[in-house]
Amino acid sequence: MIDIPDELLIKECDDPIKSIVEEVYGLSFEEQTDPHFYQERAILCPTNDDVCLINEYMLSMLTGEEKTYLSSDSIDPSDTSNQDSRVYTPDFLNNIKLSGLPNHSLRLRVGTPVMLLRNIDPKAGLCNGTRLQITQLADHIIKAIVLTGDTHGQKVYIPRLNVAPPEGKFPFRMRRRQFPLAVAFAMTINKSQGQTLSSVGLYLPKPVFSHGQLYVALSRVKSKDGLKVLIIDKDGKPQKQTMNVVFKEVFQKI
Known part of the structure; x- marks a missing residue:
């Protein structure tokens, strides 16, 4: 389990999906017609659901x-x-x-x-x-x-x-x-590989499930000012910790 810095967290949310959408896309994204607006933004999740x-x-x-x-x-x-x-x-x-x-x-x-x-x-x-x-x-x-x-x-x-x-x-x-x-x-974290974005929201109603997945998600953004993370438990309440998955074999010969 790892702690996510407070400045990256979305701490209060009655509606988790609405909260992360507003953080990444703003309150009036439906009025946007400039392709560059969507080019620089995405919300990432571990699962297709x-x-x-x-x-x-x-x-x-x-x-x-x-x-x-x-x-x-x-x-x-x-x-x-x-x-x-x-x-x-x-x-x-x-x-x-x-x-x-x-x-x-x-x-x-x-x-x-x-x-x-x-x-x-x-x-x-x-x-x-x-x-x-x-x-x-x-x-x-x-x-x-x-x-x-x-x-x-x-x-x-x-x-x-x-x-x-x-x-x-x-x-x-x-x-x-x-x-x-x-x-x-x-999009899923796996599908985001290779992309570089200005604004990224990481939505974690469930933890990541494979080695390196959390690193891939957090490294899609150009600077930490454009990163927001929403971690919620099974009751929909915001959390400060999430699980990182690392194959222990990586460290055996260090």
Whole structure:
């Protein structure tokens, strides 16, 4: 267990999600239209469940045009080991949620920051982990502005793709046709690796769970003035300590 310095802590909060959103994005983020505003900010969480709660909260605050895109899920025709694909119903396939796989139901609004989940065009900067801001929603394509990397500010078009979960996760090969995007007001700590931000909120309703994860989260910010940490217990009360995970084997030969 380690103590977090007082100047970094959010100590009072009746509504934890509202509190950390206000610290990182301010009271009127829904009125922001400048891409640079979202380029420099993010909330980080250890788990996808907490990321989804924050993203849904912030998405509901935006006032831009909204669309919900539903994926088309099926068993890959090349999977000859499953002769009777009728065993896996559409409802079963639709409910599969995995890190790196776009959800069956993708709710988006104009102005939303999103993250690419697949490499589309590396030369143009459209790689897994690239952050974008949506500027237009059409039925079969999405227009966006690149927020990160050497091509930031460039306008791009994102199509639907056939995306598959990592092999070995299921006893069949699945195929999901969906936009390879995830809402990115908040993101998991693992997905934030390689990014440098001016304002970072670290939301810890549960402790980190792997070696180096806390270090990665705290080192995404350019200076400690832009870092805020909210640690809460199971009753939702702010705490001053959190757990750091370190493999003891690291120290054996020191």
